[in-house]
Structures are given as C-alpha cells and as structure tokens.
Amino acid sequence: MAKLEELKNEVKRILKEGKVKYAIGYERDTNGLLPKPAFIKKTEEADKLIWEPTCVYNLSRFLVDEKRKMAKEKNPDQRPIGLIIKGCDSRAVVVLLQEKFIKRSDVYLIGVSCENSGVVDERKLQKKLKGKKAEKIEFGEKENFVVTTSEGKIEIPASEILAERCLECKASVPVISDVLLGEKTKRKADNPFKSLERVESMSAEERWAFWKAELDKCIRCYACRSVCPMCYCDECVADTINFAVTADTTAEEKAQKIKWLEKSPVASENFVYHMVRAIHLAGRCIDCGECERVCPLDIPLRFLNKYLEKEAQELFGYEPGFDPEQPSLVACFKDEDPQDFIR
Amino acid sequence: MEKILEKKSLPQWLRKLSSYEIYAPTKEGDLWNFRLVVNPESVDLSHFQTVVSPKKIIFPQREVLLEFNSNEDGVEVREILPEEKPTVIFGVRPCDAKAIILTDKVFGGDFEDPYYWRRRKSTALVGLACTPPPSENCFCLSVDGSPHAKDGLDMLMTDLRDRYFLESLTEKGNDLIKAGKELFQEPKAADKKEAEKIWAESAKKIKRQVKDVKRIPAKLKGMFESALWDEESLSCIRCGICTYLCPTCHCFDINDEIVSSSPLKGERVRTWDNCQFPDFTMHSSGHNPRPDRATRLRQRIFHKFQYFVERFQNYQCTGCGRCVSKCPVRIDIIEVLDKVREYGK
Numbered sequence: 001m002a003k004l005e006e007l008k009n010e011v012k013r014i015l016k017e018g019k020v021k022y023a024i025g026y027e028r029d030t031n032g033l034l035p036k037p038a039f040i041k042k043t044e045e046a047d048k049l050i051w052e053p054t055c056v057y058n059l060s061r062f063l064v065d066e067k068r069k070m071a072k073e074k075n076p077d078q079r080p081i082g083l084i085i086k087g088c089d090s091r092a093v094v095v096l097l098q099e100k101f102i103k104r105s106d107v108y109l110i111g112v113s114c115e116n117s118g119v120v121d122e123r124k125l126q127k128k129l130k131g132k133k134a135e136k137i138e139f140g141e142k143e144n145f146v147v148t149t150s151e152g153k154i155e156i157p158a159s160e161i162l163a164e165r166c167l168e169c170k171a172s173v174p175v176i177s178d179v180l181l182g183e184k185t186k187r188k189a190d191n192p193f194k195s196l197e198r199v200e201s202m203s204a205e206e207r208w209a210f211w212k213a214e215l216d217k218c219i220r221c222y223a224c225r226s227v228c229p230m231c232y233c234d235e236c237v238a239d240t241i242n243f244a245v246t247a248d249t250t251a252e253e254k255a256q257k258i259k260w261l262e263k264s265p266v267a268s269e270n271f272v273y274h275m276v277r278a279i280h281l282a283g284r285c286i287d288c289g290e291c292e293r294v295c296p297l298d299i300p301l302r303f304l305n306k307y308l309e310k311e312a313q314e315l316f317g318y319e320p321g322f323d324p325e326q327p328s329l330v331a332c333f334k335d336e337d338p339q340d341f342i343r
Numbered sequence: 344m345e346k347i348l349e350k351k352s353l354p355q356w357l358r359k360l361s362s363y364e365i366y367a368p369t370k371e372g373d374l375w376n377f378r379l380v381v382n383p384e385s386v387d388l389s390h391f392q393t394v395v396s397p398k399k400i401i402f403p404q405r406e407v408l409l410e411f412n413s414n415e416d417g418v419e420v421r422e423i424l425p426e427e428k429p430t431v432i433f434g435v436r437p438c439d440a441k442a443i444i445l446t447d448k449v450f451g452g453d454f455e456d457p458y459y460w461r462r463r464k465s466t467a468l469v470g471l472a473c474t475p476p477p478s479e480n481c482f483c484l485s486v487d488g489s490p491h492a493k494d495g496l497d498m499l500m501t502d503l504r505d506r507y508f509l510e511s512l513t514e515k516g517n518d519l520i521k522a523g524k525e526l527f528q529e530p531k532a533a534d535k536k537e538a539e540k541i542w543a544e545s546a547k548k549i550k551r552q553v554k555d556v557k558r559i560p561a562k563l564k565g566m567f568e569s570a571l572w573d574e575e576s577l578s579c580i581r582c583g584i585c586t587y588l589c590p591t592c593h594c595f596d597i598n599d600e601i602v603s604s605s606p607l608k609g610e611r612v613r614t615w616d617n618c619q620f621p622d623f624t625m626h627s628s629g630h631n632p633r634p635d636r637a638t639r640l641r642q643r644i645f646h647k648f649q650y651f652v653e654r655f656q657n658y659q660c661t662g663c664g665r666c667v668s669k670c671p672v673r674i675d676i677i678e679v680l681d682k683v684r685e686y687g688k
Binding site: 061290 | 373376388580616622
C-alpha cells in the first residue's frame with residue numbers, strides 16, 4: 001500500500017521545486033476520523049496529509065474550480081496543481097482530458113493505488129460498529145481493514161465495509177499519473193454491474209414506485225451536481241438564472257431563456273432534474289460514487305449512472321476514462337455512426 | 344402541568360388526538376425524517392436526528408401563494424392561504440424548537456407573514472429531551488441552548504426507559520393532555536428527579552463547543568474583508584446542504600409556475616432558497632455582488648453570528664450540528680468560528 005511518508009515527500013518535493021502552484025490531498029477533519037480536502041501551499045503543510053481507507057473524495061472536481069478561477073485572472077499562474085488521485089479519480093481526470101476541458105499540463109498527478117482494497121463506506125462502518133465510535137481505520141494485511149475503537153482493534157473484512165463502488169471497481173490502480181505510489185496489484189471485480197441486479201429485477205411498475213419514492217425525498221440541494229467533476233457546465237438548466245448571463249446578454253436573449261424545470265421539489269420537477277443529470281453523464285460517469293455519498297437523503301443515485309454506464313458499454317463497447325486520446329462517446333462524430341438522425 | 348405516560352400507552356394517546364394532523368420522526372432506510380403519522384402503533388420516539396428539521400412542516404419547501412386564471416374579463420387572481428388545521432409535531436428536538444421561535448422573529452414583527460402564521464399558530468410542538476445527544480456534532484450548549492431546553496415547545500417529553508415524563512408548558516400542551524387524560528398518571532417526586540438526572544448526564548455528553556462565542560459578533564464586525572473567508576471556503580462545492588438542512592435558515596424565492604399559457608393559468612409559488620447557490624444574488628445584468636465561495640461562506644457566518652444578533656439579539660444557530668455532519672467536504676462551522684475568534688492574534 002502507498003506509504004504516507006512517500007506521499008508527503010513527493011508533495012514537499014514538487015512544492016519545493018516550484019513544479020506546482022499548490023497541491024490537493026486529504027487531511028483529517030476536526031472530529032478526528034474522517035478526512036477533508038487539504039489545499040497544501042507550503043512544504044511544511046504537507047505534514048498534515050493523510051492516506052487512509054477513509055479518503056473517499058474525488059478531488060479531481062477541484063480542477064473545475066481552478067479552471068474557472070484562472071479564467072477570471074489577468075495573469076494566472078500557469079503551473080499545474082498537484083492532485084492526489086485514486087484509480088477511480090484518475091479516470092475522471094482522463095474524461096476531462098478526453099473532453100479537452102483541461103490540458104495534461106494543468107495537473108501533476110500523484111497516483112495512489114488502492115491495490116486490492118478501496119475506500120470505506122462510512123454508513124456501512126457505522127452499522128457494523130453498532131454505535132461504537134471508530135477512532136482510526138487502517139488498511140490491513142490481507143483484504144481487510146483494521147478499525148480502532150475505544151474497545152481496541154478489530155479486523156473487518158473489506159467486502160463488508162467497502163464503498164459499494166469499490167466492490168465494482170474497474171481501476172483500483174490509477175490509469176494515468178506522473179508518479180504512482182503503491183503496488184500495481186488490481187482489485188478483482190467479477191461483475192462491475194452487480195448492484196444493478198436489484199433494480200433490473202423489478203417490474204416496470206415496481207421500478208416506477210421505487211424511483212418515485214426515492215426522488216420524492218429530494219430537496220434539490222444540488223450536492224450531487226456540485227460534487228461531480230463532470231458537471232462543469234457554465235450554464236445549468238437547474239438554475240433559475242444561468243451563469244451564461246453576462247453584461248453582454250441582451251434583454252431579449254434573457255426573455256427567451258427557456259425555463260426547463262421549476263424550483264419546486266415536487267415529483268415531476270425532481271424527475272426532470274435527475275433525468276437531465278443522469279443523461280448528461282451517460283458515457284462520461286466513471287462511477288466515483290460521489291453523488292450518492294453526498295446525498296443527504298440517501299437517494300441511490302449510483303443506480304442511474306451505473307445503468308447508463310452499462311448501456312454505453314453494451315451498445316457501443318465504450319468505457320470512459322481509460323485513454324485520454326480516445327474521443328468521447330457523446331462528443332464525437334464518426335462516419336460509421338449507425339444512426340440516421342445525425343446525418 | 345406534569346404527567347407520566349407509560350410508553351406502551353403512546354399509540355392510544357395518539358389515537359385520542361385524531362382531530363389533529365400528527366407528524367413524528369419516521370425511519371426510512373438509515374435516516375429519520377418527519378412524516379405524517381398514518382399508523383400510531385408505528386410511531387417510534389427513540390429517534391436520533393432527523394435529516395431535515397421540522398421547519399419544513401411550518402415553512403414548507405414549496406408553498407402556493409396565489410393562483411391566476413385569465414378569462415374574458417381579464418386575469419382573475421385568487422389568494423391561497425393554508426388551511427388552519429390543528430397540527431401536532433411529536434419528537435421535536437429542543438434545538439429545532441428554538442429554531443422555530445427564531446424564525447417567528449423573521450416572519451413576525453412589523454409585517455406578519457400570513458402563510459407562515461396560519462401554520463405556526465395551529466401547530467403544537469411536543470419536544471423530546473435529547474438523552475443522549477443525537478449527534479456527535481451537537482453544540483447547543485454553546486449557543487444558549489441545552490438538550491432539555493423548553494424554548495418554543497408546548498410540551499417536553501423525557502424518556503425514562505419504560506415511561507415518559509411529560510411537562511406541559513402552554514395551553515396547547517394542556518389541550519393535548521386533556522385529550523388523553525385517563526392515560527396519564529401523576530408523577531412522583533422521584534420521577535422528576537430521575538428526569539433531571541438524565542438531563543444532567545446528557546448535557547455532559549455534548550463534546551463539541553464554540554468557546555467564548557459571545558466575542559464572535561463583535562470580532563466579525565472587523566472581518567468583512569478578511570482573507571479567512573478565502574481560506575475556509577477553498578473546498579466548498581457550492582451545494583445547498585448546510586442551509587437547506589439548517590433549522591433556522593428561512594430564505595425563499597418566489598416564482599410563477601405556468602400551467603397553461605393560453606389561456607393563462609398558473610400559480611405563484613414560494614420555495615426555499617439558499618445563499619450558498621451562486622444564482623441567489625445573481626442580478627439580471629450578470630453582476631453578482633456575492634460572486635464566489637468566500638463571500639457566500641462569509642454571508643452564512645455573518646448572518647448567523649452578526650446580522651441576526653444585531654437585529655434580534657440571538658444567534659441564528661441553535662447548535663444542531665447538521666451543517667457539520669452533512670457537509671460533503673466537512674466544512675465545520677465550529678472550526679470556522681474558532682478561527683474567527685483567534686484571527687489576527
């Protein structure tokens with residue numbers, strides 16, 4: 001497993017050599033167990049970095065913020081930012097490269113291999129511990145995690161508390177990086193679409209009832225959109241006023257803006273919002289699972305994305321986020337495309 | 344008025360309250376939320392913290408204000424006021440009840456919001472003392488609250504294992520007791536002592552606190568342009584979790600929802616809005632006076648610990664900890680306030 005000291009040293013080195021303007025990794029939050037994103041600007045700050053099975057966040061999302069920030073600056077620092085990425089996160093970076101949203105020189109990638117393990121689902125862990133509070137979680141020797149509680153250390157098999165997406169992982173080793181920490185041992189996932197069986201086995205009526213109940217809970221906080229590295233549009237149909245409105249936008253243009261969905265969190269509008277989100281991620285989502293993790297109402301959003309991921313694979317033999325040179329499925333035109341509508 | 348209710352008699356009491364709409368915390372998957380009670384037998388008050396606070400019952404996320412219809416004579420506009428239905432919310436945590444009296448200040452005063460007050464006046468709040476504190480991020484003791492505070496409640500219930508110790512605090516509370524009077528017993532001196540002991544133990548279990556919170560409002564005064572807001576908001580992803588889940592946040596937007604454009608027909612609707620969304624302050628010109636994460640985080644902190652204190656002499660935060668627990672990137676209001684207090688030292 002990637003050694004924390006190696007990670008800290010690499011971050012210190014690139015900062016000291018001025019290779020990057022800053023680095024983003026993980027540090028511990030104030031409550032002492034879970035991590036939070038750490039923005040490291042000085043070499044001495046690198047000592048607060050951590051690398052543990054709790055490091056769930058897909059930090060590639062911050063590349064979007066950086067690009068927006070640079071667009072507003074007169075003379076932006078053109079150096080890359082250092083980014084700590086797991087295998088799944090690396091695929092998100094590759095999608096951003098495939099779509100030419102970022103350039104390879106925008107980011108210095110410090111890959112950390114999850115090897116045959118992955119990250120912990122906090123909710124599964126809480127259930128497993130039945131009220132006991134975890135103080136520390138470490139990668140174990142075999143496929144297990146070592147959890148320290150006030151009553152001592154216990155070993156928990158990885159399969160019991162791994163994040164759902166890790167059980168279906170297609171890339172436990174980063175597919176792209178400037179430096180790779182940890183071994184290239186891959187996690188074996190027998191069926192990357194196993195979790196879909198639960199919804200696929202439902203009849204159309206059952207499925208409708210299931211989604212109606214789930215999407216009824218949505219309070220439209222848009223955390224699923226905001227956390228997603230692929231949701232980088234300047235203009236989003238979900239917003240009442242679009243960002244694309246500038247001082248140059250005429251009153252007529254504004255008046256003609258179509259309102260696609262209402263702010264009201266009612267079934268019809270919630271469905272439109274979630275369908276738009278899912279469809280816009282078809283052939284782009286790399287299943288980092290962040291949307292589902294951040295949902296305060298526990299809506300199983302991964303199902304939607306996963307289903308479209310499967311469709312893209314089955315219909316077009318396409319898997320996003322493996323090759324930066326491969327044209328993006330939904331954003332390229334090929335002469336041999338079978339559909340007539342595009343000709 | 345103080346009473347004792349056997350836990351097994353709770354469903355019978357709820358049945359006696361059939362003239363009320365009853366809301367209670369309901370477990371859905373791993374989460375708790377307030378839902379309308381259909382079956383009194385299923386009500387379980389052993390809950391932890393609901394994801395969304397009970398503000399949503401009094402101040403719903405969507406509320407129709409009026410409807411409009413065009414006809415031969417022009418446009419007919421009809422005001423839609425909420426029905427005055429006697430309502431009772433069970434299992435309200437003291438922090439969430441306090442939040443409702445803070446919201447009263449906003450929707451009251453010189454202009455009384457009729458939509459809010461119709462619901463507010465017909466709703467009784469039955470509190471449940473926090474024994475133990477329901478979240479590891481509870482910090483009510485720092486913001487003039489406590490796990491057994493009575494502010495805003497019509498009744499406070501304390502769980503004594505097989506019984507509840509009930510304290511009615513208002514006329515509304517007395518009416519609830521009268522409705523099921525044969526079910527209650529008079530408490531013995533020992534019952535109240537037991538409740539007080541449980542309260543004291545629970546308060547000790549609250550681990551998180553904002554030290555020296557009284558100094559925050561004055562300190563913030565000089566920090567409008569501080570670099571702290573940039574530093575603390577670096578990881579903010581601009582979602583609306585902290586504010587939508589906050590029991591005291593009350594901002595709203597008003598939009599017309601058109602059902603038919605010819606003939607014109609639709610509703611004017613008020614929905615929750617959120618100062619953390621970039622479009623909250625976006626002007627039609629494209630100018631945005633709060634253009635980034637830093638200014639939006641600053642607004643959240645200033646509103647709760649400066650502006651509201653100046654206007655209403657209360658923190659607009661009751662220490663429920665939801666914004667800390669549910670933040671996707673663990674931005675922690677307690678940590679931010681600690682940094683404000685220590686800033687520039």
